Amino acid sequence: MNLPAETCFSAFQKSSTGIIVKHQLSVGFTVVTVTDLFEELTGLKRSELINQSIFTCFKHHNTLYKLLGLHSDVLQNAVNTEADIVIPAAPYGFVEKSTGKLNFFWWQTTYQKLSSPNASEQYILISLKKASAPDEATGANDTYEHFKGLFELAPTLACVLHGSELRIQRMNQRLSDLIGETLLNVQNEPISKFVKDKAFGSLINNAKKTYQSGKTFQSSGERFLVNRGGNRQELFFDCIFEPVRNQNGNVTAVIFIGHEVSHYVAALDQVQAHEKQLELIFDNVKDVLYMIEVEPGFNFKFIAVNNSFTEVTGLPQELIVGKYLHEVIPPESIDLVRGNYITAIREHKTMHWKEVSQYPTGQKTGLVTITPVFDKNGECTKMIGSVHDITDQTRHETDMQHSQQELQRVINDLMARNRALEHFTYVISHHLRAPAANIIGLVNLFKLGDLNDDGLTEIINGLLISSEALDTVIHDLNDILNLRERNMEQQTVVRLNDIINNLKVSLHDTLIKEKATINLDCERLDHIYTVESYLYSIFYNLISNSIKFRKRHEPPQINIRCYDDGENHILIFKDNGKGLDLEKFGRDLFGLYNKFDNSVSGKGIGLYLVKTQVEGMGGTVTASSQPLEGMEIIVTLPHSYQT
Incomplete structure (x- = not known):
């Protein structure tokens, strides 16, 4: 629309939201005037804009720059055409002076060319209008x-x-x-x-x-x-x-x-409670307990000792904790002790020996046990030791053996707790923090405001995916913690045929679809006195895995053999599936969230639950396999165990 410039300036100044730009070949596009409504909307001062290049004025206001269409050739097109140019609606937020509120509207920008008596000058009227009609910003x-x-x-x-x-x-x-x-x-x-x-x-x-x-x-x-x-x-x-x-x-x-993060905090509280329990055991066990930090060059430093250590030796804590081995162990014993420490590390084994040493409390004779602790890289970082004081010869031999076994169980439990805590920390940092960081990042992107419809949709989908990932991990961790920490259910006589029959009902559709067969040989062991829900879960997860990891063109076949070896119940699950390279993946097979075949759906939690439940019943689980030769899982459950 080609209108006289002098006719439009006054009316435009009073009633419109926008600016008027002058185009000169030698100068380019400069701002001639700015309306009051535009000044109020953007917060920009008229005095700072007039006679300035329009591109310079708005270069630091990215959203407004794009709202006005300055990132394109629209100004030059407006000079070369007599028709109005309309830019699709876009979002822009501003703060109302009267209320202080942040308001968000969709705006439509229109370019109109004005007539001028001077051919070397062209005036362009750029106006903004709220896009309230449905057909102006329906998609937005x-x-x-x-x-x-x-x-x-x-x-x-x-x-x-x-x-x-x-x-x-x-x-x-x-x-x-x-x-x-x-x-x-x-x-x-x-x-x-x-x-x-x-x-x-x-x-x-x-x-x-x-x-x-x-x-x-x-x-x-x-x-x-x-x-x-x-x-x-x-x-x-x-x-x-x-x-x-x-x-x-x-x-x-x-x-x-x-x-x-209430579930996460509750989990940490449980871990801390268990740590306090271990500390209580550590400080109240009568035998000497201590922890050594291993530094490069086989330098050994005491980092923790229990009360019995100070009572037996007569050395105060300040002369033990933070001190190196040669500063605590008497000279007559240092070579024996250090030699056994080095052997334990090099051979990856627990060492036992009898030691006689002179301390402030007198000559002490003890049975020493030292166990190396290795990190995930195979480096020994710590050693856990115990000393059973046998100075008092009136102590019965059987009592000594019992105490040693109790101490070993305490040490094993401490090591298991440390490993579980390290793994739990990894799961939290990797599987929980990552989606949370994604959500924060997506929210920050949204706040920039410079997004089209596709961008907004991508952010929304990302938020949904990250939120669902967070929810899944929290529920998984909660289930695992409940499984590991709750008291065991009452043990009953469980018939293996009943377990298989119930599973065939639960997996009926899957078995039919995949043409899978389950063969149970339980003539030598037809029942087990155990926790029924645990045993059912073990069978369910192992059978489900065999069906999931089947060969593409071969119906899955699962053979289960059960027998008693006199001390344990032996359950052997063998299938004809894809198999797995255990030399490559064996160490992580029963780990949490470990997946080895991305073509198969799942979360990598089934075998971890199997291992947790088997160990919860005092048993063990092992696997043997070769690629394309199926998988064999052996579950060993003791005849009796403590709940």
């Missing part, structure tokens, strides 16, 4: 509503807090349920009115810090106390507080996201 509105729905239904806590008083502008259903208030009741109210610091960790303090400093704050394991059904409940959250800035770079709001 659908995407916005989709994201809004995701915000409302997300399992994390989410809210937007405005102004220095941190007034609630929006919150999702999860947070609404937590504080027991609807958005209608709390909107535009300070969050401090509904959330007390003592009950909700550092939520308010961190939000204030974010608003005042403009920096992102994160906190882990924040403790929230909430009332549910009249009961006081304790929940824990990892929180992030992100500042929201206007076009001038000033902080106007704070976005709060909280991800619940």
Whole structure:
């Protein structure tokens, strides 16, 4: 539309949102005037824009730059055509001066060429209009509503807090349920009115810090106390507080996201409780217990000793802990002790010997045990030792043997706990933190605002995938912890034929579909006195694995043979499936979340559960296999065990 410039300037200045640009061949595109509404919308000063290159004015305002279409050739096209040019609607947010609220609308940009008496000058009117009609931004509105729905239904806590008083502008259903208030009741109210610091960790303090400093704050394991059904409940959250800035770079709001980690905290509490129990055992066992740190060059340093160590030797803790071997062990015994330590490391075995040494309490004779502890790289990092004092010859030989066995069980349990804790820490950091980091990254991308419909859809899908991954890992870990820590169920007589018959019912459709057969030979062992649910789970996981890892064109066949060797129940599961290279994967076969064939669905948890349940019943499980030659799993269960 070619209109006279002098006719449009005045009317445009009073009623429109936009700018007028002048084009000169020798100068380029410069800003002639800016309307009051445009100045109010963007927060940019008219005096800073007039007579400046339009590209220079907005180069630091990326969202506005693209909203105006300056990233394309639209200005040059407007000069060369008489028709109006309309740019598709795009999102833009601004802060209202009267309310201080952050408002979000879709805007449509139109370029109009104005007539000019001077042929060397061309004027372009750039106007912005809210895209409220359905046909102007239907796709964008659908995407916005989709994201809004995701915000409302997300399992994390989410809210937007405005102004220095941190007034609630929006919150999702999860947070609404937590504080027991609807958005209608709390909107535009300070969050401090509904959330007390003592009950909700550092939520308010961190939000204030974010608003005042403009920096992102994160906190882990924040403790929230909430009332549910009249009961006081304790929940824990990892929180992030992100500042929201206007076009001038000033902080106007704070976005709060909280991800619940109550299961994780509960798991850590259980681990800490078990550590305290081990410490209690460590400090109250009558025999000497100690831990050695192994440094390069076979240098051995004491890092922990129990009370018995100081009582037997007469050496105070400060003369033991942090000291090297030669500073604690008497000279007459140092060569024997150090030699056995080195042998234990080189041969990867526990060493036992009888030692006579002179200490402040007198000459002591003890039976020493030292066990090396190796890391995942095969390096010995620590050694766990015990000394059974046999100075008092009145102690009966059988009592000494019993005590030694008890000590060995304590040592083995301590080593197992250490390994379990290391693996648990790995699972948490790798499988739990990764999705959480993805969610934070996706939220940060969304806040940039420079996203088209495809970008928003990709972020939403990413949030859904990461949230589902978090939920899956949390549930798996919770199931595993319950399995390992709960008391064993009552033992009963379990008939193996009944187990197989029940499994055939449960797996009926799968067995028919895959033409699988299960052959049970239990003539030499038809029943076991054990925990039925554990035994059923073991059978189920092993049979399911055989069907999953079948050969492509060969129906799976599972042969199960059961017998008694006089001391143990032996269960042998053999299939004709794909098999596995155990030289390559054998060490990780029964590990948590270990998968060896990505063409087969699953989480890599089945064999880990089998091993956990078998060991929980005092047994062992081993495997033998070759690629394309099937797999054989042998489960050994003792006749009796302690629950």
